[in-house]
Amino acid sequence: QVTLKESGPGILQPSQTLSLTCSFSGFSLSTSGICVSWIRQPSGKGLEWLATICWEDSKGYNPSLKNRLTISKDTSNNQAFLKITSVDTADTAIYYCARRGLWALWFAYWGQGTLVTVSS
């Protein structure tokens, strides 16, 4: 059974760096064809894809966030991570990690999400 769970700081101040962890079970990020992504959703609004990391360590980023994003993984501990630098109030959102289907491009499995609030 595939499960994913996000964790984060809850609240942080503008200009700080946001660090998020996705802990998962039921699959390995060393298995060919597996990729994990981060997606966020401001309250009451739509979804925004942020970044993806795959089994062979390839990475993709949303250029709208320019150079603020870094995605990484710890295969041994079944975790994926996302860092967002220089946060501001516009980064307040629920952050989801999601796994694509095997050798697929759509998001077949989602975590429950973690709320991040940026406030001074």
Added chain:
Amino acid sequence: DIQMTQSPASLSASLGETVTIECRASEDIYNGLAWYQQKPGKSPQLLIYNANSLHTGVPSRFSGSGSGTQYSLKINSLQSEDVASYFCQQYYDYPYTFGAGTKLELK
């Protein structure tokens, strides 16, 4: 970036009705489209992939169709548990982009 224009933004329908939600891409996405259902306070759940393939476990009253730049999600015989927001997403090209969503309510 490929822009996804979803309509309508909100929809009110009666139990047993058939509803259709549309999604238009700013360029041809060659059926690289998924539909997700999101209930209040929950994470999105995959309904349809490759524009018209039903995800495992999804009721057959949901169906997807379309090609090129125009796609649609149809829900036959609306049930109370279908009250949710629905999002389309293109995965033909990076960055993946989503429609703004359709909020479906019961009349």
